Amino acid sequence: MIKDLRPTAFNNIHTVFIILEKGPTVRGENGSLLSLCLVADQSASVHLQLWGSECDFFQPGDIVRISRGIFSSYSGNMILRAGRKGKLEKIGEFTMVFSEFPNMSKVQWAQEPSNPAVWIPIGLHNPHSSITTQNNIQKVL
Incomplete structure (x- = not known):
């Protein structure tokens, strides 16, 4: 559950959430594509960073499973991301109970x-x- 997230240096997060909002896709400092999303499950919300082809693949309303994700500081902000070792996969659309608070x-x-x-x-x-x-x-x- 998202409310159980704690900062970590390990890729040990496994959870399911819905994408509520998706920010614009921008070029990062190293030239890679990045997009920041607001995602939530029934317990809380969190910012999720999409990277590369993930920016085009995932859209608001998608229900997503993250495996081996990481919740850590990136550019001074706490975000959830798949990172190099993790995986994001779309498992459904539109129907999920969620809570935006706390973020x-x-x-x-x-x-x-x-x-x-x-x-x-x-x-x-x-x-x-x-x-x-x-x-x-x-x-x-």
Whole structure:
């Protein structure tokens, strides 16, 4: 589930989601095609980065399975992506229950002091409130 995402350096994410919005396709710094999407499942949403031919293949309304995905910082933003080891595959269209809140890409993360390999949520930007607290994020997650 998307709400269970935590920053990682490993390709260990397996989940299913629907593409809600797809941004324009742009050329990255190395010349490759990139597109940023908003995707969601019943638990939360997250930004997904499409790369190369994925930009043309996937569209809003597609239900997608990611295997061996990675959730990490890219250009200063937390995003989900297949990366080199992962795989995205379309498995359906249009019919899926989803929740746009919380957006896991907007969660603020910190390494746990006693175990730097573990990331913990420390804040959440709520578009309906200017108040962000640790208590609010614990209620949501």
